[in-house]
């Protein structure tokens with residue numbers, strides 16, 4: 080198994096329609112979350128709804144503070160909403176109590192962060208295995224198979240400090256897949272990588288989506304990353320202000336120009352529910 084060498088994102092329309100496979104992997108309804116910052120109440124997310132099909136790759140874009148991480152954390156069940164639902168494979172995780180919430184999260188969600196979050200004393204292989212060692216159900220792939228899939232077969236016994244940033248992120252992606260989650264969530268996965276390595280990670284996420292039929296949701300503010308997705312959802316001040324297909328754009332510059340037009344509209348004028 081190897082990573083493809085093409086340099087330009089290609090549209091890949093092998094999305095399975097929801098009617099073929101039961102409930103949608105992700106449906107978010109009217110999601111609202113506010114935070115208290117001293118005397119100020121911040122509306123981090125205000126009535127956001129979103130449906131994602133099986134095998135779809137969605138990018139969530141928005142300026143810093145627009146609510147992207149809040150949305151991802153709510154989808155991951157790491158934060159509870161003030162209002163609204165998060166249906167994962169038809170299960171409303173916002174309504175689950177512990178320990179069902181943790182079990183569902185472990186089974187259904189794979190998480191990737193900007194900072195990789197690998198354990199420095201463990202090898203790449205043991206880092207990938209960690210979710211299983213800490214009580215998660217193993218999926219159909221071994222840690223070795225996943226490391227081979229992300230192009231790190233020869234580096235499986237290396238510890239994180241012997242790996243480059245891009246390699247560490249590939250280990251983190253393999254770790255996120257070990258429990259065979261329905262959805263892979265990535266918050267700025269290329270944020271601490273150079274642009275060439277970032278593109279390699281994007282290509283890997285797109286290939287995993289294609290080969291393993293994963294549903295992938297990536298938070299990013301970079302048009303070059305969003306271009307790899309099928310669809311872009313734009314947040315502004317906690318509102319969903321736009322959704323568009325990346326196939327409408329020939330290159331990241333065209334997507335960036337469209338995105339800039341959207342985020343220049345005041346949020347209240349552009350709200351989409």
Ligand SMILES: Nc1ncnc2c1ncn2[C@@H]1O[C@H](COP(=O)(O)OP(=O)(O)O)[C@@H](O)[C@H]1O
Pocket residue numbers: 114115116121122123141142143144145146147148149150
């Ligand atoms: N745990 C928190 N406590 C207080 N305020 C928060 C917390 N998390 C997020 N916020 C606030 O919510 C808003 C949205 O934040 P966030 O979702 O992190 O934005 P983004 O990921 O788009 O940069 C910001 O104003 C942020 O300061």
Ligand SMILES: [Mg+2]
Pocket residue numbers: 147148149
């Ligand atoms: Mg964020």
